Amino acid sequence: MGNILVTGGAGFIGSHLVKELLNLGENVIVVDNLSMGSKENLDLNNKNLTFIEGDISNQSTITELFNTYTFKKIFHLGAVASVAASVEHPLETHLTNLEGTIYLLEAARKQKDIERFVFASSAAVYGDDPALPKRENSPIKPLTPYAIDKYASERYVINYSKLYGLPTVALRFFNVYGIGQNPSSPYSGVVSIITDRLKKKLNGEDASFILFGDGSQTRDFVFVKDVVQANLLVSNNKDAIGNVYNVGTGEKISLMDLISTYIKISGIDLPIKKEAVRSGDIKDSYADVSALKSIGFMPEFTVEEGLKVYWEHQI
Ligand code: UD2
Incomplete structure (x- = not known):
């Protein structure tokens, strides 16, 4: 074969x-x-x-x-x-x-x-x-x-x-996210970092999420x-x-909206601490995925759906 x-x-x-x-x-x-x-x-x-x-x-x-x-x-x-x-x-x-x-x-x-x-x-x-x-x-x-x-x-x-x-x-x-992404470095994908902090909170630990900037930055989380x-x-x-x-998904979402959505899904009240914009960061990014769609790509997961699957796997 x-x-x-x-x-x-x-x-x-x-x-x-x-x-x-x-x-x-x-x-x-x-x-x-x-x-x-x-x-x-x-x-x-x-x-x-x-x-x-x-x-x-x-x-x-x-x-x-x-x-x-x-x-x-x-x-x-x-x-x-x-x-x-x-x-x-x-x-x-x-x-x-x-x-x-x-x-x-x-x-x-x-x-x-x-x-x-x-x-x-x-x-x-x-x-x-x-x-x-x-x-x-x-x-x-x-x-x-x-x-x-x-x-x-x-x-x-x-x-x-x-x-x-x-x-x-x-x-x-x-910006790929999902089960198994390693949250251990400060440069790990942000969704893995938020997941890690939510889990810590769930387990009764003292945890918060450090937000670089005001949360208005956007990304295409796939x-x-x-x-x-x-x-x-x-x-x-x-x-x-x-x-x-x-x-990508072809959709952009602000980091703040992503955090709010995730907090709602998990039902965990995660404290957010704001810090200065991370040096080297870009403000906005999202993909035009029409080329991939033209050969049959159909993203199946909205950010909300993906986060739900991810979170259900943690608990
Ligand atoms: C990707 C790269 C990054 C850099 C950047 C250049 C990854 C994981 N990161 O970052 O190294 O090359 O592209 O454009 O490939 N954030 C927080 N708190 C955290 C972690 C992240 O607020 O603890 C913010 C971060 O400042 C950014 C957003 O979350 O605005 C997304 O961060 P990311 O590192 O997941 O992805 P990105 O595209 O910024």
């Missing part, structure tokens, strides 16, 4: 994708260095799942992988996913986030019969350009090593389709299950080949 490779498959988004692929009866090989991900995110007892602890910045790991297995599809999500870490360690980030991508592309090109190579890019490539909504052809202004490597990787990925006929697609994820749907869609639809797509 052929194998599916998921790099970063033990991470937040990757592990949701792996679970869905296993539900569909696929044979899945996960490569993850466990720097951000965890084996606990994976059903290691599933006979259709093979977990390999390895680093994509090591070319011999990739070579050995492709010498051992052949793949029909590749979902490349493995990366230094923290923007803050990329600012601290630009070179290490680059080795994983750009060179790792090229190692994979080269191996995939040599295998010849890959059906699809899907790359996880980021809305970070748009930087702080104020034009909204962000369209795939909006100005690109990557501001951090993370964003620069994501954009460079995207160009490699897409041009491997034109240069070598490798059927590639790149997805620009907006539930992780919809991101999985987008990945599967572009891996099956031939019209997606060679294209870049935004992955």
Whole structure:
């Protein structure tokens, strides 16, 4: 039947994708260095799942992988996913986030019969350009090593389709949230941080949420299950080949509205402490998702619905 490779498959988004692929009866090989991900995110007892602890910045790991297995599809999500870490360690980030991508592309090109190579890019490539909504052809202004490597990787990925006929697609994820997102760093996704504080309050601990700014900033928060749907869609639809797509809901919500909605859902009175706007933050962001919708994408979760599912999983 052929194998599916998921790099970063033990991470937040990757592990949701792996679970869905296993539900569909696929044979899945996960490569993850466990720097951000965890084996606990994976059903290691599933006979259709093979977990390999390895680093994509090591070319011999990739070579050995492709010498051992052949793949029909590749979902490349493995990366230094923290923007803050990329600012601290630009070179290490680059080795994983750009060179790792090229190692994979080269191996995939040599295998010849890959059906699809899907790359996880980021809305970070748009930087702080104020034009909204962000369209795939909006100005690109990557501001951090993370964003620069994501954009460079995207160009490699897409041009491997034109240069070598490798059927590639790149997805620009907006603000993904959902079960399993790690709240441990101050730069973790804000929904995971709010969830963590609500849980602490639920358990009788003294917790509050620090809001940077006045809460009027807006984002396009997309539930992780919809991101999985987008990945599967572009891996099956031939019209997606060679294209870049935004992955969001196409709706913006202010942080304050998100917090109020979440407080209502949880029924927990979380104290909010306001602090100055976080340096480097953008004010507003949301995606135009008409391109992805034109090939069949239908986000299933409004923010309220996604938060409900997320919260029910916590209690
Ligand atoms: C993403 C990146 C961030 C930076 C930024 C550039 C992630 C998780 N973050 O941030 O590193 O590259 O894009 O545009 O990829 N907030 C609070 N309190 C908290 C945490 C966050 O008020 O404890 C605010 C934050 O100031 C922002 C909003 O919540 O206005 C969303 O924050 P985020 O880090 O989840 O996402 P974003 O898009 O700002």
